[in-house]
Amino acid sequence: MSERYETHEHDVLVIGAGGAGLRAAIEASASGVSVGLVCKSLLGKAHTVMAEGGVAAALAHMDPQDGWQTHFMDTMKGGSFLNHWRMAQLHAQEAPDRVRELEQWGALFDRTPDGRILQRAFGGHTWKRLAHVGDRTGLEMIRTLQDKGVHSGLDVYMECTVTRLLKDGDRIAGALAYWRESGRFVVFRAKAVVIATGGIGKSYRVTSNSWEYTGDGQALAYDAGAELIDMEFVQFHPTGMVWPPGVMGLLVTEGVRGEGGILRNSKGERFMWKYLPDARRHEYAENDAEARQWVEDTVAGRASQARRPPELSTRDNVSRAIYTEVKESRGTPHGGAYLDISYLPAERVKRKLPSMYHQFMELADVDITKTPMEVGPTTHYMMGGLRVDPDTGAATVPGLFAAGEAAAGMHGANRLGGNSLSDLLVFGRRAGAGAAAHARKLSSMPPVNDAEIEADTRALLAPFERSSGESPYEVHRALQDCMDRLVGIFRVQADLEAAVETLEALRRRAAAVRVEGTRMFNPGWHLARDLSNMICVSEAIARSAALRKESRGAHSRLDFPGQDPALAQVNFRVTRSASGMRVEPTPLPQMPAELRSLFDAKPAPAKQEAAR
Numbered sequence: 001m002s003e004r005y006e007t008h009e010h011d012v013l014v015i016g017a018g019g020a021g022l023r024a025a026i027e028a029s030a031s032g033v034s035v036g037l038v039c040k041s042l043l044g045k046a047h048t049v050m051a052e053g054g055v056a057a058a059l060a061h062m063d064p065q066d067g068w069q070t071h072f073m074d075t076m077k078g079g080s081f082l083n084h085w086r087m088a089q090l091h092a093q094e095a096p097d098r099v100r101e102l103e104q105w106g107a108l109f110d111r112t113p114d115g116r117i118l119q120r121a122f123g124g125h126t127w128k129r130l131a132h133v134g135d136r137t138g139l140e141m142i143r144t145l146q147d148k149g150v151h152s153g154l155d156v157y158m159e160c161t162v163t164r165l166l167k168d169g170d171r172i173a174g175a176l177a178y179w180r181e182s183g184r185f186v187v188f189r190a191k192a193v194v195i196a197t198g199g200i201g202k203s204y205r206v207t208s209n210s211w212e213y214t215g216d217g218q219a220l221a222y223d224a225g226a227e228l229i230d231m232e233f234v235q236f237h238p239t240g241m242v243w244p245p246g247v248m249g250l251l252v253t254e255g256v257r258g259e260g261g262i263l264r265n266s267k268g269e270r271f272m273w274k275y276l277p278d279a280r281r282h283e284y285a286e287n288d289a290e291a292r293q294w295v296e297d298t299v300a301g302r303a304s305q306a307r308r309p310p311e312l313s314t315r316d317n318v319s320r321a322i323y324t325e326v327k328e329s330r331g332t333p334h335g336g337a338y339l340d341i342s343y344l345p346a347e348r349v350k351r352k353l354p355s356m357y358h359q360f361m362e363l364a365d366v367d368i369t370k371t372p373m374e375v376g377p378t379t380h381y382m383m384g385g386l387r388v389d390p391d392t393g394a395a396t397v398p399g400l401f402a403a404g405e406a407a408a409g410m411h412g413a414n415r416l417g418g419n420s421l422s423d424l425l426v427f428g429r430r431a432g433a434g435a436a437a438h439a440r441k442l443s444s445m446p447p448v449n450d451a452e453i454e455a456d457t458r459a460l461l462a463p464f465e466r467s468s469g470e471s472p473y474e475v476h477r478a479l480q481d482c483m484d485r486l487v488g489i490f491r492v493q494a495d496l497e498a499a500v501e502t503l504e505a506l507r508r509r510a511a512a513v514r515v516e517g518t519r520m521f522n523p524g525w526h527l528a529r530d531l532s533n534m535i536c537v538s539e540a541i542a543r544s545a546a547l548r549k550e551s552r553g554a555h556s557r558l559d560f561p562g563q564d565p566a567l568a569q570v571n572f573r574v575t576r577s578a579s580g581m582r583v584e585p586t587p588l589p590q591m592p593a594e595l596r597s598l599f600d601a602k603p604a605p606a607k608q609e610a611a612r
């Protein structure tokens with residue numbers, strides 16, 4: 001039966017052509033297996049292209065005290081120790097080599113006066129660690145990986161959306177997809193599949209994420225029987241645009257604060273001073289003068305004896321601070337906070353933050369070299385996703401692998417800025433190698449099930465056949481409203497339970513939507529399919545959040561503001577069962593003693609001095 005569909009065969013099929021997918025495809029291809037790379041947008045347009053601030057790696061170019069151990073510790077602390085220690089370790093150890101490799105492949109990073117890769121400060125990182133290309137780092141990264149990829153002999157399938165993972169018994173056998181332009185179906189047969197489909201932001205209304213982020217990889221994997229973990233941890237970035245409405249949520253890079261941006265409320269108060277957590281207050285400047293000294297040293301490219309400004313606190317903390325200021329009536333006219341970089345020389349702002357300058361000029365008619373920006377929290381990054389083996393990227397279904405934002409474990413309860421681009425490189429490479437090794441062990445292509453494909457295609461076309469039914473756009477609006485209101489920055493039990501009920505109703509509505517027109521490039525039809533993925537991941541978020549009765553990392557509970565030591569020992573695992581979605585605790589992998597001891601060691605006096 002499958003002959004009726006266009007069919008392609010590859011040893012390894014990589015779904016997603018962002019940083020993770022491209023890096024995985026390059027690695028798999030280098031090992032000699034045949035690789036197909038499928039993406040639902042054009043090659044070069046994946047979400048990674050939007051990354052602005054930089055890629056974190058302990059190159060120690062600006063702060064020679066830096067090393068993988070400190071990067072590892074910062075990452076674990078940022079993740080409230082719910083990260084898989086092995087992923088955080090591999091990431092910290094391998095990120096410098098991955099960045100240098102990118103440079104060898106042609107990436108042109110900003111430079112120090114003596115020609116080394118320049119690194120900037122970011123929240124939660126002890127040292128200046130982010131290699132960057134102005135505020136267009138993702139663009140350079142994608143350009144470089146794409147150049148490398150197309151010369152590696154990959155077969156690329158663009159504007160092609162995967163709708164199901166195909167299985168042979170328990171193991172992966174390929175994927176079903178459709179061409180976005182023609183609406184025609186295509187079957188990929190593969191020995192191994194790498195999920196690199198990115199995040200879930202489109203389940204929320206206010207988000208920095210692009211249209212591609214509909215949680216496809218997480219939902220496809222869940223449907224195929226894979227485990228998801230840490231789904232309660234959704235990162236709300238503190239600084240998205242709040243005005244005008246059409247661009248609400250669009251990211252204002254943390255690079256603005258890294259370059260010295262100051263947050264103020266409507267009364268002109270620099271409010272971050274009062275939100276610094278007591279346990280980490282000593283890491284931040286004492287007063288405006290010390291913060292200013294740090295900025296001046298940074299601008300001049302000098303190592304600073306001053307400590308960092310309070311605006312460089314972690315993202316969850318800054319998000320909650322802005323949210324609270326607005327709630328307590330100290331917000332800006334459009335419901336945000338002021339972020340001011342206009343006190344620095346205009347030429348420097350334009351050079352270091354060119355995208356931000358143009359973004360505000362063109363979209364909001366604001367010249368950020370003269371006027372403060374208005375910013376507020378926006379849904380930004382998903383820490384949860386497929387559970388993977390740290391060394392190989394293997395998910396819990398044989399033949400399935402994952403990397404990048406779609407995978408989980410690396411960032412625990414919260415991600416540090418810059419740690420995603422490095423995550424893509426380190427674990428993209430490992431997942432590509434893991435998938436290729438798996439494929440090489442299979443002597444023949446696993447068979448696909450024609451009846452399964454037939455049933456899927458019928459279900460996908462059903463919205464065209466209904467004579468009545470809601471528009472998928474209405475259901476999407478209701479979903480985003482539910483997630484923004486009930487599963488947002490601050491959560492309470494009653495809201496989370498209400499969200500689970502609402503999502504149940506939305507699932508029924510989504511299953512009955514009607515789509516008009518033909519299969520030829522029909523965004524309404526695409527959304528009809530995406531909706532079920534978004535509802536699936538939203539349910540996993542709401543159910544996991546309801547079980548985590550504490551506040552940790554990016555997950556803030558108004559009814560449980562403290563931390564529960566018992567919950568510090570577990571991740572929540574989401575699986576599909578006959579009776580629906582199951583969420584249960586699973587023990588946290590235990591960190592070996594030699595890594596644990598890093599946290600006990602007292603910093604050497606010289607280092608402590610420099611850390612100021």
Ligand SMILES: Cc1cc2nc3c(=O)[nH]c(=O)nc-3n(C[C@H](O)[C@H](O)[C@H](O)COP(=O)(O)OP(=O)(O)OC[C@H]3O[C@@H](n4cnc5c(N)ncnc54)[C@H](O)[C@@H]3O)c2cc1C
Pocket residue numbers: 015016017018019020021038039040041045046047048049050051052053054055056137138160161162163196197198199208209210212216217251380381403404405406417418419420421422424
């Ligand atoms: C505005 C912005 C700025 C950021 N800045 C930084 C930064 O400075 N530093 C940092 O570390 N992180 C940053 N991040 C986060 C980082 O960019 C992302 O986490 C990262 O790029 C995700 O990469 P990925 O390879 O996992 O997915 P993506 O780059 O999003 O790629 C996903 C791919 O999957 C494809 N896809 C999805 N679903 C399907 C499907 N069903 N079928 C086929 N293909 C599919 C898409 O077409 C796409 O090709 C930023 C994020 C945003 C939104």
